Amino acid sequence: xxxxxxxxxxxxxxxxxxxxDKNDPNVGTGLVGAPECGDVMxxxxxxxxxxxxxxxxxxxxxxxxxxxxSSSLATExxxxxxxxxxxxxxxxxxxxxxxxxxxxxxxxxxxxxxxxAAIEDYKRKAAVHSTAAQSA
Amino acid sequence: xxxxxxxxxxHVHDCWHCGAKxxxxxxxxxxxxxxxxxxxxxxxxDLPRRLALDPEDLKNRYYTLSRLLHPDRYTRRSEQERRxxxxxxSILNDAYRVLRxxxxxxxxxxxxxxxxxxxxxxxxxxxxxxxEVFELNMALDELRSGDLEVLPxxxxxxxxxxxxxxRIDEGLEELFRRHDAAEGDERRKILAEIRSTLNRRRYISNxxxxxxxxxxxxxx
Numbered sequence: 001x002x003x004x005x006x007x008x009x010x011x012x013x014x015x016x017x018x019x020x021d022k023n024d025p026n027v028g029t030g031l032v033g034a035p036e037c038g039d040v041m042x043x044x045x046x047x048x049x050x051x052x053x054x055x056x057x058x059x060x061x062x063x064x065x066x067x068x069x070s071s072s073l074a075t076e077x078x079x080x081x082x083x084x085x086x087x088x089x090x091x092x093x094x095x096x097x098x099x100x101x102x103x104x105x106x107x108x109x110x111x112x113x114x115x116x117a118a119i120e121d122y123k124r125k126a127a128v129h130s131t132a133a134q135s136a
Numbered sequence: 137x138x139x140x141x142x143x144x145x146x147h148v149h150d151c152w153h154c155g156a157k158x159x160x161x162x163x164x165x166x167x168x169x170x171x172x173x174x175x176x177x178x179x180x181x182d183l184p185r186r187l188a189l190d191p192e193d194l195k196n197r198y199y200t201l202s203r204l205l206h207p208d209r210y211t212r213r214s215e216q217e218r219r220x221x222x223x224x225x226s227i228l229n230d231a232y233r234v235l236r237x238x239x240x241x242x243x244x245x246x247x248x249x250x251x252x253x254x255x256x257x258x259x260x261x262x263x264x265x266x267x268e269v270f271e272l273n274m275a276l277d278e279l280r281s282g283d284l285e286v287l288p289x290x291x292x293x294x295x296x297x298x299x300x301x302x303r304i305d306e307g308l309e310e311l312f313r314r315h316d317a318a319e320g321d322e323r324r325k326i327l328a329e330i331r332s333t334l335n336r337r338r339y340i341s342n343x344x345x346x347x348x349x350x351x352x353x354x355x356x
Contacts, residue, residue, distance in 0.1 A: 033266045062273035
């Protein structure tokens, strides 16, 4: 199956590969996987606690070209957005942008799940942080 | 030796040869003529739909049936009987291959009961396993780029995953027993549990294969 030019572009020049310090209270980490194809995707966001804006996003994905391209694009799409805006991001945006064929749609779903997982992780940490701050 | 074949209960139908009513399964009870074989693996072996099967009993049934159905026995029979013997022998081999393996057996029953196996949308992998899988992939990446220091770590991963598989298999045996004792909705609930366990199992066994492949490529 041939990959679209956009997928190839992200696959060959993935944006924002790498990792952020997962112990940083402002960093949220989302780790998701698809048992069938063996893909595993880690997506991290660094949030400004004052504004709620995602200031940085990094990913590392082990999987097929479409999974790598989907997570690469996902980091681009959410950077500069607030966590509430990022939470609204639908996988269909990724599907359209990358012209993913039906058999690869699950890769975009995985990327959407990774974003949500990262945001939830950040919120969880922020909640713990504020309770800790209050009780201190 | 032929007794259990004669008292087959499932899949009874009229004999195509002598016309006896409800007399035939793989063979006709009256004229012993071979019949059009059932494609259902459990019916073929005249077994109830249980997930826990006695391997010895299954093997005995297989040997008996392969003798009785063998095409060599039908060389001088009608074309119809020769065809049935060929078809039945082929189903017999498929059925035995699938039913004697607990994993393939469970997947067969799940398919027959309308549970899709190997659904890519299924994401039930426990988070702690994902963590491990991610670390494993990092180590494999390092191995590919020539870092041999990760070899002991990979060996450790491999052993961990094999342990997990052993635990999963024990869990499956228990689920099989519960499935066989249950009925209706309860049975379907257990089947759903078996399906997600099998998905997890496949995921982990793919990982073991991947590690083995990379280690073999390293040593080649």
